[in-house]
Amino acid sequence: MANGAPGGIAREAAKWAAEQVLWNRVAAQHALDVRSNRTRRKPASVAPTDVLNNRADWERACAQLRDLKLPLHHDKPKNWDALAALSFVLDNVASSGAVLDAGCARYSTLLPTLRLYGFTDLFGNNLEWSRPTHHGPVRLLPGDMTATSFPDARFDAITCLSVIEHGVPIKGFLVEAARLLKPDGVLFMSTDYDQEPPDTTGKAAYGQPVHIFSPDEIRDIVKQADDVGLKLVGELKLAHAERPVHWERVGIDYTFITLGFRKSS
Numbered sequence: 401m402a403n404g405a406p407g408g409i410a411r412e413a414a415k416w417a418a419e420q421v422l423w424n425r426v427a428a429q430h431a432l433d434v435r436s437n438r439t440r441r442k443p444a445s446v447a448p449t450d451v452l453n454n455r456a457d458w459e460r461a462c463a464q465l466r467d468l469k470l471p472l473h474h475d476k477p478k479n480w481d482a483l484a485a486l487s488f489v490l491d492n493v494a495s496s497g498a499v500l501d502a503g504c505a506r507y508s509t510l511l512p513t514l515r516l517y518g519f520t521d522l523f524g525n526n527l528e529w530s531r532p533t534h535h536g537p538v539r540l541l542p543g544d545m546t547a548t549s550f551p552d553a554r555f556d557a558i559t560c561l562s563v564i565e566h567g568v569p570i571k572g573f574l575v576e577a578a579r580l581l582k583p584d585g586v587l588f589m590s591t592d593y594d595q596e597p598p599d600t601t602g603k604a605a606y607g608q609p610v611h612i613f614s615p616d617e618i619r620d621i622v623k624q625a626d627d628v629g630l631k632l633v634g635e636l637k638l639a640h641a642e643r644p645v646h647w648e649r650v651g652i653d654y655t656f657i658t659l660g661f662r663k664s665s
Contacts, residue, residue: 426513442517448484461483474507479509481656500557503560512538546569548580564589565611584665588660590658592654605647612652638657642655
């Protein structure tokens with residue numbers, strides 16, 4: 401484990417332990433599914449481009465994941481965008497397809513969940529990791545999400561959940577995602593957002609200044625994506641009734657936004 405990982409050695413060890421617990425549970429669930437010849441119910445389709453409007457939205461997402469007996473993220477509001485990402489991938493990619501979760505954390509639930517739905521060509525990458533890890537057919541690789549070693553048109557879907565707010569060069573990531581996606585492939589992103597972003601001056605986390613995206617910044621991301629052939633799926637929504645996410649470590653309230661894109665064929 402890398403000494404330079406955000407939070408230090410102790411935090412990285414905790415992440416590593418959470419990863420093992422999560423994947424051991426998923427392996428047991430998958431084996432049971434195979435033995436019982438069970439076909440898993442899919443979640444209800446949800447809009448890939450949306451704003452987390454209130455607490456009830458993420459509570460419903462948690463309830464649906466529990467009902468489907470799928471892994472839940474320990475940070476409950478993040479189950480809202482995790483469920484949306486899962487729905488978008490399942491609606492657009494067959495289980496034989498290839499998926500990259502860009503910048504994923506060790507405790508991220510999306511790849512484990514896709515494994516339960518029969519996907520076998522699954523990758524995650526993160527610049528923090530010091531060595532590759534395999535969980536059955538799932539490969540977690542060290543690497544920069546803006547400059548990977550994967551060949552062109554390698555993936556049917558790319559996801560990126562709660563990552564770009566941590567200092568990621570947006571244009572570089574979008575260019576790389578467009579290169580990696582097959583024609584008609586899909587990209588799903590989520591990030592911290594507020595229609596009137598709170599003051600984050602002097603606040604930092606994970607080795608980077610805290611950043612909450614504004615409406616203008618989101619519009620700019622959509623434009624940059626369009627410039628590289630990634631077309632927004634659905635209607636861009638920027639208003640929200642509440643700030644249903646509280647980040648206790650830095651003492652701010654805000655919300656999440658999701659953006660779904662399709663690569664031009």
